[in-house]
Amino acid sequence: MTTLSKSMEKRMNAARPRLSRTQVAALQTELDAVRDSVMSTLGERDVAHIRKMIRRARGSAIAGRAMIGLGLDPFSFVVGVAALAHAKIVENMEIGHNVMHGQYDWTNDPALNSLRYEWDNVCDAGMWRHFHNYEHHTYTNILGKDRDFGYTILRLSDEQKWHPFFLFQPLWNAILALAFEFGVGGHDIQAERLLNGTMSWQEFKARSKPFHRKIRKQLAKDYVLFPLLTFWNAPRVLLGNLLANLIRNLWSYAIIFCGHFPNGTEVFSEEETRDETRGDWYVRQIVGSANIEGSRTFHILSGHLSHQIEHHLFPDMPAHRYAEIASQVRAICARYGLAYNTASFARQYGTVLAKVFRHALPSRRATPAFA
């Protein structure tokens, strides 16, 4: 274990200067101040934003479903699918993800309450809150504890142990992209534990229940209720809804893979993150996350996950505020010598894809694997 942490240290030293305890404490104070400057001004503006997003998603869904269900020509089909996909993307990314993070719990509005919200995809909200809000956001990029790193089916860093299974990971990656909502939805079942014998069949079945219930609900809506509603057009509705779900899957997959997997993001071992202060946790969030540059529309469609660094520092801050604090966060990172990883979508996703291919093969240099 000691050799492991020493080599780990070496790797980190190579990447960035190690901060002293005083520096970490000062960084914590600075970032807390950024957080407080926003949280003390939460108000009407934030509620107006999220309600506008809700209206946008609803309006787009109604328009899209109407065009798919009632239209007869290919043009209305294409526009309808685009509108429905847009609705699902805004609902999943900017509304669902952010509301379920508790970003609007302070409003006391039941429609914006993180415990009550359920989003439009096959992932059960309760399971999501557990593995995402709790596991992923607390243990970000700690191999062995953050099951989001590679989603247990992809090897994306030298530190992950190689296995012949990963030889085919470009294929796993493509399947995950197309069926992303199912990947996300099934994530918290922790099926890998069934395979390695640390979970019983009973437990597996019990853990799967909310996922199955949610799948049934979603399938009933998109592939039974709406096709029946305009039954003369049922095949068109079935296909349109399938395509809209597919587009949403590809989009959210691409955005989310750019959050922690591009070049330059660091991973951690359990032992080096023991006894962390909030300052240490902040550092880990910064160097473990990556931003994507883009327009305001792009940020909204990504649910502001394009500001992944700000999101990971302040996961329960209303996300539309991230753009306002990004320059402050960037300046703080510069002062402490921490890399602020930001680039275009093409660049970030390109490096992710390169990693998927590169790490399919065992690493050339012997790097300690700690998970």
Next chain:
Amino acid sequence: MPSAAPLLRRAADRVLRASWLHPLNDADALNDLLGWVDPRWSLTEIRAELVRREPETDEVCSFWLRPNHLWPGFAGGQHLSVQVEIDGVRQQRCFSLSSDPAEPRLLRLTVKRHDGGRVSRWLHERLQPGDVVTLGAPSGDFVLPARLEHPLLLIGAGSGMTPVLSLLYALRTRAPQADVVLLQVCRSPADELFAGELQALARDWPGLRVQVWHTAQRGRPDAATLLAGVADAAARETYVCGPAPFMAAIETQRQALGASAPLHLERFGLPPRAPVDGAAADVRCTRSERAFAAAPGTALLAAAESAGLKPAYGCRIGICHTCLCHKRSGSVENLVSGERSDGDEWIRLCVSAARSDLELDL
């Protein structure tokens, strides 16, 4: 034959609850859509439009509201919660109804402005005719008894007159000949609530006697003197609404007089007790019907766990919102930011410490 309205409402409830119809029956979406047509419309919420404001005194204002079809009516003496959105945050407070319960389509709330009360201040300063507020269902047992067996004594001190007046209206409907003494305690004639209405009531109601005690002139009344001024006070079924010490004094004096007729007290929500330095606050859990002590500076999650409760939790450092809990009342401090907040709101148990006695949905 049953009327169609309840049947329709039951059918609507069924439709709203049918999960297979989702999202066609999404109540939030439908309510927003209806509200867009007419802000009073809703499938699930009692929404009411302000028709008229009536200043009663310098500090007290009456608000006449026209509720939507979900308004179930109320019994004289009851109160309800008013929900308003202030700076993006939903706030709710309880206020007593002061109108005649026999009036089905209009209700009146009489509200005293408190400088520290966000909602009362907002109502006084911001609510204008045409604005719409959300109401809770009326509740409270400060109402007439099932059978009127005794003559009555109604005592209202300060804004405590509010429920007393609607009680009096209810009484007029049920027993127009009843023998009733109404005692109002207030500072001065300028602070007398509903003087005109009481006069009008007394004109056609020989059994009603109205007595007013002005504290500016006569000082605070002691219960003995007050009750001595009422003929056979001990034999009267008595309703009191006012400050807690005042009500306690009346209760004690009635016992001293050997009163046998029932006594009803309407306690306005007092600010929760703030423990003196170092002492623990009492936390009442509404779901489990248990209680625990929370020391100052200790996270409520830890305090609840050491009392044997098992609230849901995740990160325990304020990140994940797994321990989010509905706080009904009381004041807490955020252990990370030091910020204090109070009232009906949602808090994270892992980073909140009690600053007063609390009521949690746990």
